[in-house]
Amino acid sequence: MSSDDSFVDRVQHLVSDNKRSLLIGAAAVVVAAGGVAYYVASTRGAGGAGDEENVKGDKKKDKRKKKHKKTVKDKDGPIIEERKPKAPEVSSELEDDKVLTADEIAELSTEERTKLAATLKQKGNEAYQARSFTTAADYYTRAIALTPKPEPVYYSNRAACYVNMTPPKHELVVEDCDAALKLDSHYLKALNRRAMALEALELYEASLRDYTATTILGKFQNDSAGQAVERVLKKLSTQKAAEILATREPRLPSFTFIYAYFAAFRPRALPALPENPSTGDNTLILALEALGASDYAHSLSFVNEAIEQGISWDAGKAEAFNLRGTFKFLIGETDAAKADLQASIDLLPSMTQSWVKIASVYMEQGDTAKAFECFEEAIKHNPEDPDIYYHRGQVLFIMNDFAQAAENYTKSTALDDQFVFSHIQLAVAQYKSGNLANSMATFRRTLKAFPQRSEPQNYYGELLLDQQRFQDAVEKFDRAIEIERNKTPTNVLPLVNKGLALFQWKQDVDAAERCCHEALRIDAECEAAVATLAQLSLQQGKVDQAVRMFERHSELARNEPELVNALTYQYASYAQLEFMKNYPELASQLSQLASGM
Numbered sequence: 001m002s003s004d005d006s007f008v009d010r011v012q013h014l015v016s017d018n019k020r021s022l023l024i025g026a027a028a029v030v031v032a033a034g035g036v037a038y039y040v041a042s043t044r045g046a047g048g049a050g051d052e053e054n055v056k057g058d059k060k061k062d063k064r065k066k067k068h069k070k071t072v073k074d075k076d077g078p079i080i081e082e083r084k085p086k087a088p089e090v091s092s093e094l095e096d097d098k099v100l101t102a103d104e105i106a107e108l109s110t111e112e113r114t115k116l117a118a119t120l121k122q123k124g125n126e127a128y129q130a131r132s133f134t135t136a137a138d139y140y141t142r143a144i145a146l147t148p149k150p151e152p153v154y155y156s157n158r159a160a161c162y163v164n165m166t167p168p169k170h171e172l173v174v175e176d177c178d179a180a181l182k183l184d185s186h187y188l189k190a191l192n193r194r195a196m197a198l199e200a201l202e203l204y205e206a207s208l209r210d211y212t213a214t215t216i217l218g219k220f221q222n223d224s225a226g227q228a229v230e231r232v233l234k235k236l237s238t239q240k241a242a243e244i245l246a247t248r249e250p251r252l253p254s255f256t257f258i259y260a261y262f263a264a265f266r267p268r269a270l271p272a273l274p275e276n277p278s279t280g281d282n283t284l285i286l287a288l289e290a291l292g293a294s295d296y297a298h299s300l301s302f303v304n305e306a307i308e309q310g311i312s313w314d315a316g317k318a319e320a321f322n323l324r325g326t327f328k329f330l331i332g333e334t335d336a337a338k339a340d341l342q343a344s345i346d347l348l349p350s351m352t353q354s355w356v357k358i359a360s361v362y363m364e365q366g367d368t369a370k371a372f373e374c375f376e377e378a379i380k381h382n383p384e385d386p387d388i389y390y391h392r393g394q395v396l397f398i399m400n401d402f403a404q405a406a407e408n409y410t411k412s413t414a415l416d417d418q419f420v421f422s423h424i425q426l427a428v429a430q431y432k433s434g435n436l437a438n439s440m441a442t443f444r445r446t447l448k449a450f451p452q453r454s455e456p457q458n459y460y461g462e463l464l465l466d467q468q469r470f471q472d473a474v475e476k477f478d479r480a481i482e483i484e485r486n487k488t489p490t491n492v493l494p495l496v497n498k499g500l501a502l503f504q505w506k507q508d509v510d511a512a513e514r515c516c517h518e519a520l521r522i523d524a525e526c527e528a529a530v531a532t533l534a535q536l537s538l539q540q541g542k543v544d545q546a547v548r549m550f551e552r553h554s555e556l557a558r559n560e561p562e563l564v565n566a567l568t569y570q571y572a573s574y575a576q577l578e579f580m581k582n583y584p585e586l587a588s589q590l591s592q593l594a595s596g597m
């Protein structure tokens with residue numbers, strides 16, 4: 001579990017800085033780069049105070065809004081709108097409350113029909129205000145039947161009646177809003193109403209399309225529309241994630257991810273084989289050797305095979321269950337992982353690794369109390385095992401308890417000062433708790449102590465980047481890239497970081513993208529590179545390209561929370577693409593909004 005917090009922070013900044021290009025700064029971003037997934041929920045809503053460009057052009061609408069009659073008190077607000085304030089006078093000879101037959105209608109002139117329809121609508125409005133929704137709907141129906149060219153407001157108002165009926169007739173709301181929007185695609189009230197009806201019908205994709213259009217057409221000024229987008233996005237992503245997970249083949253995450261995960265555990269010697277090793281015993285050794293060589297696919301198939309063949313001694317079995325459980329955890333099969341890790345502990349209660357890993361399973365399930373219990377248990381068996389304190393530090397770190405985290409990292413380094421991550425994490429925790437001088441000192445010591453490791457360079461670079469010391473940061477990333485260049489396997493995170501740094505420093509999107517593509521050339525499944533590329537595409541208003549990256553990111557998601565997050569972006573971009581298709585005249589404006597920030 002090597003942490004990667006500041007990287008996440010910065011991607012999140014990138015996201016929230018671009019919330020308009022993202023439509024709404026949707027929800028959250030996950031970068032699963034450091035061996036454990038850190039979820040950073042954005043609490044930002046949409047819109048907010050707009051700049052001048054957003055305000056201009058709204059004046060006319062505002063005036064019209066003021067003319068709206070306040071009607072029935074309703075969470076939908078002033079629900080009946082007078083879109084044509086100059087309601088035509090109705091000639092007195094028309095008996096307007098009478099239901100006309102088809103023949104009678106046929107005899108009326110177009111002008112007479114239009115006038116009569118307006119009167120009927122007026123009566124509908126009155127009935128609506130009196131909360132006689134069925135009567136009101138009836139008036140609107142007659143108005144619509146009368147005129148060859150019904151006003152969009154007739155449909156929209158009738159939709160408002162359907163909303164207010166008990167139970168609400170959401171399907172009819174959708175139909176009427178369809179009709180109103182066909183006549184006026186910029187009709188915000190109708191869009192809004194249809195969005196709500198679709199949400200009630202659990203047709204989230206369509207609802208999202210409408211809320212998105214409402215938000216953009218409203219120039220991001222309507223906060224509750226922005227919140228609606230986030231709400232529906234969340235429902236949609238959760239629903240889609242469940243569908244995907246029900247059918248998807250389980251598989252291992254990216255190399256970068258697995259490598260980072262295993263790097264968080266100190267290497268251990270191979271277990272001593274019994275005198276007459278069984279076939280399964282030998283296969284277990286093959287699995288552990290493959291793991292040592294970072295050949296995860298083989299390690300996984302060997303360990304499965306070893307358990308099938310049968311392992312002859314308890315410590316070996318405990319190793320095997322620990323390893324298989326770890327792979328299951330990485331695949332996202334949390335419950336199965338827990339069972340294996342538990343089996344490993346039952347066989348060998350002093351197995352620190354299994355305790356620590358069960359703790360991370362509990363963390364993933366949000367049960368921190370249980371996670372801490374596991375650390376206590378582990379300490380009972382091995383009070384001097386540095387792994388325990390390092391990983392407890394990680395948990396405290398995730399919980400933003402940086403002081404205690406720092407204490408635990410320090411204890412870990414005191415027990416073993418050769419493990420690079422406890423030093424790095426100590427420095428990052430010091431930084432997080434505002435102790436800049438200590439943090440820098442720890443980093444400098446660590447750089448010196450581990451000249452051949454890229455990680456101190458990389459994370460120090462992140463810290464510098466966080467302080468906007470761009471040039472220094474890029475230097476560190478370059479050094480880290482150089483160190484990694486001579487290694488197999490290559491850790492590509494410094495490359496992605498360099499890309500982000502160049503983007504933040506010089507807005508050099510091309511260079512940033514090149515770095516990410518280079519990272520993907522080395523590890524095609526590097527989540528951080530895919531997520532960054534997606535954000536960079538959005539930044540430039542290249543929504544279709546962003547969509548492809550978000551789709552890829554969803555494919556790479558390891559578990560449900562990650563998948564939900566990835567899908568959030570994916571569907572937010574779909575909605576934006578659809579908006580550009582439905583409102584081509586505004587599409588260019590939208591990409592200006594996206595790029596001109």
Ligand SMILES: *[C@@H]1O[C@H](CO)[C@@H](O)[C@H](O)[C@H]1NC(C)=O
Nearest residue numbers: 076077188192222224225228
């Ligand atoms: C803002 O959006 C909400 C939710 O979509 C909607 O109910 C409300 O009528 C909108 N307000 C305006 C002024 O458009």
Ligand SMILES: *[C@@H]1O[C@H](CO)[C@@H](O)[C@H](O)[C@H]1NC(C)=O
Nearest residue numbers: 372392396404405407408411
């Ligand atoms: C580590 O964290 C725990 C809290 O979980 C705390 O009780 C302990 O004092 C910290 N420090 C060390 C050195 O263990």
